Structures are given as structure tokens and as C-alpha cells.
Amino acid sequence: MPPQYRLPFEKPLVVLEDRLAEFERVPDPDFSLRDQIRTTRLELKKLRREVFEKLDPWEIVQVARHPDRPHSSDYLELVFDEFVELHGDRSFGDDPAVITGFAKLEERRVMFIGQQKGHNLKDREKTQNGSPHPEGYRKALVRMQMAEKFKLPIVCFIDTQGAYPGIGAEERGQAYQIALNIREMSQVDTPIICIVIGEGGSGGALAIGIGDHIAMLQYTYYSVISPEGCAGILWKDRKYADKAARALKFTSADLLRFGVIDEIIPEPLGAAHRDHRSTAMYLKGALQRILKDVTAIPKAELLNRRYEKFRRIGVFEEVGA
Amino acid sequence: MKSATPTEPVNENGAEPRKKRGVPEGLWIRCDGCGATIYKKMVEERMGICPEPGCNHHFYVPARRRIEQLLDTDSFEEWYPNITSRDPLGFADRKPYPARVKDEQAKTGLTDACIVGRGYLRGRPLICGITDSAFIMGSMGSVVGEKLTRAIEEATRLHLPLVIVSGSGGGARMHEGILSLMQMGKVCAALARYHESKGLFVSVLTNPTMGGVAASFASLGDVVIAEPKALVGFAGPRVVQATVKQELPEGFQTSEFLLAHGFVDRIVARQDLRTEIARVIDYCVR
Numbered sequence A: 001m002p003p004q005y006r007l008p009f010e011k012p013l014v015v016l017e018d019r020l021a022e023f024e025r026v027p028d029p030d031f032s033l034r035d036q037i038r039t040t041r042l043e044l045k046k047l048r049r050e051v052f053e054k055l056d057p058w059e060i061v062q063v064a065r066h067p068d069r070p071h072s073s074d075y076l077e078l079v080f081d082e083f084v085e086l087h088g089d090r091s092f093g094d095d096p097a098v099i100t101g102f103a104k105l106e107e108r109r110v111m112f113i114g115q116q117k118g119h120n121l122k123d124r125e126k127t128q129n130g131s132p133h134p135e136g137y138r139k140a141l142v143r144m145q146m147a148e149k150f151k152l153p154i155v156c157f158i159d160t161q162g163a164y165p166g167i168g169a170e171e172r173g174q175a176y177q178i179a180l181n182i183r184e185m186s187q188v189d190t191p192i193i194c195i196v197i198g199e200g201g202s203g204g205a206l207a208i209g210i211g212d213h214i215a216m217l218q219y220t221y222y223s224v225i226s227p228e229g230c231a232g233i234l235w236k237d238r239k240y241a242d243k244a245a246r247a248l249k250f251t252s253a254d255l256l257r258f259g260v261i262d263e264i265i266p267e268p269l270g271a272a273h274r275d276h277r278s279t280a281m282y283l284k285g286a287l288q289r290i291l292k293d294v295t296a297i298p299k300a301e302l303l304n305r306r307y308e309k310f311r312r313i314g315v316f317e318e319v320g321a
Numbered sequence B: 001m002k003s004a005t006p007t008e009p010v011n012e013n014g015a016e017p018r019k020k021r022g023v024p025e026g027l028w029i030r031c032d033g034c035g036a037t038i039y040k041k042m043v044e045e046r047m048g049i050c051p052e053p054g055c056n057h058h059f060y061v062p063a064r065r066r067i068e069q070l071l072d073t074d075s076f077e078e079w080y081p082n083i084t085s086r087d088p089l090g091f092a093d094r095k096p097y098p099a100r101v102k103d104e105q106a107k108t109g110l111t112d113a114c115i116v117g118r119g120y121l122r123g124r125p126l127i128c129g130i131t132d133s134a135f136i137m138g139s140m141g142s143v144v145g146e147k148l149t150r151a152i153e154e155a156t157r158l159h160l161p162l163v164i165v166s167g168s169g170g171g172a173r174m175h176e177g178i179l180s181l182m183q184m185g186k187v188c189a190a191l192a193r194y195h196e197s198k199g200l201f202v203s204v205l206t207n208p209t210m211g212g213v214a215a216s217f218a219s220l221g222d223v224v225i226a227e228p229k230a231l232v233g234f235a236g237p238r239v240v241q242a243t244v245k246q247e248l249p250e251g252f253q254t255s256e257f258l259l260a261h262g263f264v265d266r267i268v269a270r271q272d273l274r275t276e277i278a279r280v281i282d283y284c285v286r
Helices: A008-025 A031-053 A057-064 A072-078 A121-126 A134-149 A167-171 A174-185 A202-206 A227-234 A238-248 A252-258 A276-295 A299-311 B040-045 B063-070 B097-108 B142-158 B174-196 B237-244 B255-261 B270-284
Strands: A082-085 A098-105 A108-115 A154-160 A192-201 A213-217 A221-223 A263-265 A316-318 B028-030 B037-039 B077-079 B083-085 B114-121 B124-131 B162-168 B201-210 B223-226
Touching: A008 A031, A008 A057, A057 A192, A057 A221, A057 A227, A057 A238, A072 A098, A072 A108, A072 A154, A072 A276, A098 A134, A098 A276, A108 A134, A108 A276, A134 A154, A134 A174, A154 A202, A167 A174, A167 B237, A167 B255, A174 A202, A174 B174, A192 A202, A192 A276, A202 B174, A213 A252, A213 A276, A221 A252, A221 B174, A227 A238, A227 B174, A238 B174, A252 A263, A252 B174, A263 A276, A299 B174, A316 B142, B028 B040, B037 B040, B063 B114, B063 B124, B063 B162, B063 B270, B077 B142, B083 B097, B083 B142, B097 B174, B114 B142, B114 B270, B124 B142, B124 B270, B142 B162, B142 B174, B174 B201, B201 B270, B223 B255, B223 B270
Parallel strands: A108 A154, A154 A192, A192 A213, A192 A221, A213 A263, B124 B162, B162 B201, B201 B223
Antiparallel strands: A082 A098, A098 A108, A316 B083, B028 B037, B077 B114, B114 B124
């Protein structure tokens, strides 16, 4: 099924996709139609490769934000075999922008923590399009501490433009809660896997982003500031977001090059929003492999390795050292 | 647009004081708090506090001056002064990042936005870090992250109390992109170990402390002290206003607002900081 919402640079694809969909609707295709279907498919494949091979950073942001892109809730359906949701932060409320609970991946049991956007307007409004409040981060932390107690590995799916910048969020200590999560995650004594599945928006992403293995899906970004925010500060206008996107070097390829992430999980041709199932399959494969790796890290080494992982990040010069 | 705090107008990004950084040139200056024209020397003699009766406005204080105010005379031994930034992103806005750093160095006399070291406060040994909001808005890039992390690791190793005075409107420094964001993880991880070792961390929040600095080390003090009327928060007030599309409450994101909501332990005027920190150390350090 072609996605409902089309990005500007996908236009040439859309023509072909529509034509193919039309062909495929014909109930009993004759020989020549089947031939046409075949050639259109090949053509489409070629075009998808061409378009997606040379996406620029701003286009990648748009793919990462695509409303039809699979979200945490979709992956819970497609990747995991069971999900026992645990609501609330035991303190203030239940932030729908963060989903937490027990999840089963084949034979392995894990604690799942995922930022959630929602596919329809109502859900997106409820989650502020995946921007958690302090209670969302507290909810995540409560589950992590529980996972530590019961020796469950933790899987964090990151997908947020940023922590919610509202009045209530400030009143309830957004800054403090993010800081606390970051500090505590560095010491949670159970393996943690973090995967950016869409947007990695600044402190709001990092607050569930400290772990032993950090991965990004191919068409995602992870940034210190939103491209719009950066453009607003540097060029006094958010419309230069494309320029900011290029300057910030925040694509999965950039982060791998900087040594900030451990791997890029490939997406199917044409990106995740075109093919939820294949994306979920790749993600599941990667997750199983990573789980095997991180749970094999000797217990005594786990926290030291996590510390060193973040300790070595930074580029500076030291004269006379 | 209405300013979000009574003390400081804010600019586009919502976090940085619009005009001067530091006490302006000239003999006389205008107080942002009470509007009075005051003799500059009198402000300096009063640790950068407005001398008008009842005003108590706290002006910006440069990092080195802060050390003099806070620590015993000549007791400060600066560490890692030779760490300087590079340009991992090849970042350029109106000027290339390396040129910007050079200009900021010339303007402030600092190598980057923070200094760290060891010193004494009323005879009590401690490790101290100061971020200076005049240097690229006091933002944290690799240099600030590395210096603070080393200082915290030393504080852990030497079992010394740690005092960090934050002045940062810029949060994590966007010129170094994701590497700046990850400094939050690095510094907080070091703080976690320090915390485990039962070290005392006193965090002092000054105007302004925002974004990635507020959302990492600055909020994690065992005791969190704020100077009066400092702007402290996660998102800049302009960003919040653009998001919620309503008038922000009076005094939103000030020290007093944070105290009322439970995230600041004490509001302490600058002239009392030494006494207060010494007192806290005496309760917590044996």
C-alpha cells in the first residue's frame, strides 16, 4: 500500500506507485497487464533506489517525521510476541507519549520503553506528537528500576521531536527529570538497548538514550536541537531549517562516523513508511542479535563499559598534555 | 512581546539576555531590575548587586570574578586550562565556528565557557566549576563537558565536595551538534559515580541556566541553590509561549518559580553564597 501522505521529493515515485496500484486492482490480469505490472515494479524499484540514495539531511528529517512511519505501538504489534503494558509513573499520571511494559521477543523477555506519537489526529494530540512530559520520563525511569530489580534487559525506542515545552512541563520539572533519567540510566544494572526509530530530539531523546548499544534506523536523525530551532537562532527564521539540517550533521551516517552510535539498522527500499512489515522484520533481526550480544557482556563489566562509552565522546584539543 | 521574567528581556531563542553581557562599559549603568541609573563602581563593590534600596538585582558576573567572590583569596588552582575546542562539524553560521570561538576567547579572556579547579572556601577544600554565560551563551560543548567530567572524577577520587556554578542560556552547544548533546550523558554519568561515592554536590544556578545544562548537571545537586530571579528552565520562555499560545504566568521559570515547584532548595543572595555553601559542607562532609 502506498503511503497516504506524500513528501515533495517522492512525487515521481507516487506517479508510478499509483499506476502500479491501479494495475494491481484489476481482478484477472491478462498476459500484457502482468507484463506491465512487472516492468512497473522494476521501474519503481529503480526509481526508489535513485530517490532514496541521495536524500539530503532535510529530506531525511521529513522521512523520519512521516505520519505513516511505524511508531512504537506498531513495532509492539509487528516485532514483539507479547506486550503487557504497565501504565503510570506512581506519582503524577500516565503520559501516553511514553509506552512502557513487559514485552516478549521470541523466547526473550524484556522491559519495553518507547516514545509514542500516534497515527491519527486524536492520538497525536494526546501525546503532543510524541513529546513527553516529566511524568513520561518518570514513568520510564520507574520501569527501568523495576527491570534492574528483575534482571530484565531494557529496550528503549526513541521517537520524539523533543521533551514537551509547556507550562505544566516546566512546573513539574522537565529539566530535573531529564537530568535524573540520564544520571540513573548510567547506573541501571541491567543491559540497555536504545534504538532511534524516528526522531531523536535533543534532551527529550537522551532521557531514554543512555545504554550499552545505541542504534538508529537508517532514515532517522538524532540532534542537539531541532533544525527549525537551530535555524531560528542562527538565521532568525525557521524557514532555513533545510540549511540547519545540513549544518547539524545529525543523520544516522553522521552519527556512526562520529562514533556516537554503534550501528545503523537498514530500512527497506523507499523507507519504513512504505513497508512496515519489512522494517519490523529488519528491526526484529537486529534486536535479537543485539540482545544476545549485550546480555553476554560480563555483569562486572557492564556499567564500566557503559561509562566508558559516553566518557570518550567529545572532540577537543589539549595543548601540552 | 511581554518579557517572561521581570529581570531580563529575552531574545529569539528565548534564553539569552538580549543586550549586554556583563556590566556595560562606562561609569554609569542602568539596572535591569529597578531601572535606576547607578554608579558602576558601586555595583562592582557589591559583587554585582544593584545598590538601590530594595532592588537586589543580580548582574552578570564573569567566571574569574565569581571565583574571587566565592573562594578564599588566591586559593584557586585552575585545572585543564589548555583544553580547547575543535570544529568536528565544520559548522558555520554567520561566521565559522573556529572564528567564533576565537572572538569569544578575545572578548571574555576565557578559553571556553567553563573553568574548573580546586580551591578553598572559608578554609574548606573543594572542587569548583563555573560556567560563564558570556562565552557562546555559556553553552556546553566538548570542552565544557570534558573539563566538568574530569573535575567530577577528581572530586570522586579525592573525596572532596563539588560546587558548580551554572550560567548558561545556551544549554548544549549546537555548533558541535550531537557531540554536545552527548556531553550531558558524559557529565551525568560522572556525577552518578560521584553520587555513589557519597560526594556532596552543591549546584548554584545563576541567570540564566537553561536547556541542556539545566537538563543535566545543574539540576542534580544534593543541594540546589539559586540566585534571586535567575531565569532557570528547560525550554526557553519564547519557545514555551509559541507552543502553548497563551500568556506565561508571572515569574515563570524564575528561581522563585522553581522554589515554589520544588526544584530549588534555597534562594540565596550572592553576598551570602560563601556562608551558605560553607554551612552545607559542614553538615554533609566529615
